[in-house]
Amino acid sequence: MQGYVTSFGLGFVAGMRNMTACAALAWAASDGRTRGNLIPAGPGARMLATGAAIAEMAGDKMPFAPDRRIPPSFALRIAVGAFGGWALAGQRSSPEVGALAGVAGAVAGTLLGRAARGPDSRTTPGRAKGLAEDAAAVGLAVLVISSAERQHRTTDAIFPTRGT
Numbered sequence: 001m002q003g004y005v006t007s008f009g010l011g012f013v014a015g016m017r018n019m020t021a022c023a024a025l026a027w028a029a030s031d032g033r034t035r036g037n038l039i040p041a042g043p044g045a046r047m048l049a050t051g052a053a054i055a056e057m058a059g060d061k062m063p064f065a066p067d068r069r070i071p072p073s074f075a076l077r078i079a080v081g082a083f084g085g086w087a088l089a090g091q092r093s094s095p096e097v098g099a100l101a102g103v104a105g106a107v108a109g110t111l112l113g114r115a116a117r118g119p120d121s122r123t124t125p126g127r128a129k130g131l132a133e134d135a136a137a138v139g140l141a142v143l144v145i146s147s148a149e150r151q152h153r154t155t156d157a158i159f160p161t162r163g164t
Contacts, residue, residue: 013109
């Protein structure tokens, strides 16, 4: 069950701030908390994803920022939620169900985040709500990643071979 909770949580972050979820996945991969080796985990990837998350947060406060519910944006949030849910599903969890939990989290994060923020992000109260949403997304991402299981990537990680 824990694997599905983290999957849903990462999807929820993707619904709130898509690039924050991507940055969280890069940091999780560097700590061995993701399934498979599909997520870049090096310092360059982590810094790039973190920079993109900060840029998204800044861009979200601009008057030209699109609504998160428009089809391309919503679809990307769902895709990141699905992939993140798959990647964070625990060892004893089904990765497919983890992906579905990530999708559910992304839909919930997108719709609830928009409802909590309200329609006007161009005013001072709207920007303040946006900053609060940024803080909530980062806090939830840290919580989700810190609670995700460490994954065993290969049998060599469990039983290292000795050189001759």
